[in-house]
Amino acid sequence: MVRVKEAVSKLAEYKPARSIVEVSREYGIKEKDLIKLAGNENRFGCSENVIKAINDSKTYFSYYPDVNVTKLREKLSEKLNVPGKNLIFGNGSFELLTLIGETYIEKDDEVIYNDPSFGWYLNVTLKNEGTVVRVPVTEEKAVDTEGILKRINEKTKVIWLCNPNNPTGTVIAPVVLTDFIERVPEHVLIVLDEAYIDFIDGDYIDTIELAQRHSNVIILRTFSKSYGLASFRVGYGIASEDIIRNLLKVKLPINLSFTAQVAALAALEDEEFTEFVISQNRKELGRYYSEFEALGLKYIPSNGNFILVRTGLDGEYVETEFAKEGIIIRKGEEFGLDKWLRISVGRPEENSRVIELLKKILEEIRKNDRKNA
Ligand SMILES: Cc1ncc(COP(=O)(O)O)c(C=O)c1O
Structure with missing residues (x-):
């Protein structure tokens, strides 16, 4: 064997x-x-726009897709007011999480996991020989940001921060999140998984602006939830050029199918x-x-x-x-x-x-x- x-x-x-x-x-x-x-x-x-766009693009099905995801990148860059070079696309955020693990986590790195949260964070950590540091949610099932801060040391490499948190549905209050990011040392990568951002009930902060100010933050978002494109597998990350460059070295050359790109672009046009x-x-x-x-x-x-x-x-x-x-x-x-x-x-x-x-x-x-x- x-x-x-x-x-x-x-x-x-x-x-x-x-x-x-x-x-x-x-x-x-x-x-x-x-x-x-x-x-x-x-x-x-999903939007009717998506169905029409897929139908209208059949002639391109036999080609490889655009590896640079140009049209979707341009559209998203305009919508989010983020330079295209600060964006990375993945076969769902699942792939981006995997990429982050492969790029940043190695043996003996400590990786902080808010417990319970999205299960894939654990697999990614363990596969890359990281040590999981669990920080339980509070009595009200909220993310314990102070608890997380207390567990950071020089060995800490990544914090998986799911906000809003799956499966609890809680969201970290804007002031708390800003303060949290300010207090995390720069050698620690904060992975701010915002898969459910569109469903937040109340105020939220401009986390993109925060990510632009802090080079150790990567935001992950997805087309699987509010846009209804889970079967197409489109997720994206927003981060500093340095982080994006490192992730690109590990990424599969062609990771986003042609139909996925068409679908996401069409979905963005139907807010x-x-x-x-x-x-x-x-x-x-x-x-x-x-x-x-x-x-x-x-x-x-x-x-x-x-x-x-x-x-x-x-x-x-x-x-x-x-x-x-x-x-x-x-x-x-x-x-x-x-x-x-x-x-x-x-x-x-x-x-x-x-x-x-x-x-x-x-x-x-x-x-x-x-x-x-
Ligand atoms: C918090 C969180 N992150 C990421 C994902 C994966 O999303 P995607 O469909 O973009 O791979 C999910 C899916 O349920 C999720 O709940």
């Missing part, structure tokens, strides 16, 4: 949300009848669609809050397109009951949040089904409890 690299041998396989195909086969439900609310995808689809998604998300979150309150369930107000709620029930049980009814959600146990659920916000009628099903499950459990009392 060929001996695998030591770091890889210690690695657990990354566990993504269950796919529609997987659940369809396991429960014998047709794929089209399943509602997936487990991966924080966009249930409103109305994104605004619609954001407003629907906010409205539906509001509905979840009042329903959870009526049911006496604890939840965390969300700045993402998902909601974390404490049912007090075994997550595996609830997840299975939902899957049987054709709804895929995610149990909190996967993030170390026992008896919590993370539910991606769906379309209004889908959220109604979630609420109804949750009520039914809770009623049955409560009825049985009364019987056994």
Whole structure:
């Protein structure tokens, strides 16, 4: 048997949300009848502009894509007011996170992980032989920025900072974030993962301006959430030229497919669609809050397109009951949040089904409890 690299041998396989195909086969439900609310995808689809643009660009399908991502780079550079040389594109932010790990993390580097957060940070750290330093979230499930600052030392290389945080949905307050970035020493790379930035409910700061002032900050954003392009795989990073140059040395030469570039460009030209998604998300979150309150369930107000709620029930049980009814959600146990659920916000009628099903499950459990009392 060929001996695998030591770091890889210690690695657990990354566990993504269950796919529609997987659940369809396991429960014998047709794929089209399943509602997936487990991966924080966009249930409103994507802009019609995207579909038209893909259709109109068929003649180029047999060519390699533009390696410089020129048109998307220009458009984004204009929208964000950032020079094109400060942008890097990836096959989703997944790829950019991987690149950051390969470029910056090496044996014995300490890497700070706000726990719980996006799971891929752990794999990237361990694969590159970094040492994970976990800083638990506070009682209110918020990122403990002071706790993170206390764990920084000369060995610290990277801080994965997910803001808003997945899976808790909390966001670091603007003044706290600014102060935090000022206080992190320059030898530490702050990876500010803003996958859910568009869903923030309230004020936020111009983090791009912060990244321009601090050469140890890289911002990551994605087209997978508010733009609804998860299947195309487009993420981007904003950072100093030095960081971008280093990442480019490691990046696959052609990492962004032609259709992905076309789709993202077309999506940027239809901000109305994104605004619609954001407003629907906010409205539906509001509905979840009042329903959870009526049911006496604890939840965390969300700045993402998902909601974390404490049912007090075994997550595996609830997840299975939902899957049987054709709804895929995610149990909190996967993030170390026992008896919590993370539910991606769906379309209004889908959220109604979630609420109804949750009520039914809770009623049955409560009825049985009364019987056994
Ligand atoms: C915090 C966070 N970062 C990155 C990603 C990956 O996004 P992408 O689709 O751009 O790879 C996700 C996906 O759910 C996420 O939640």
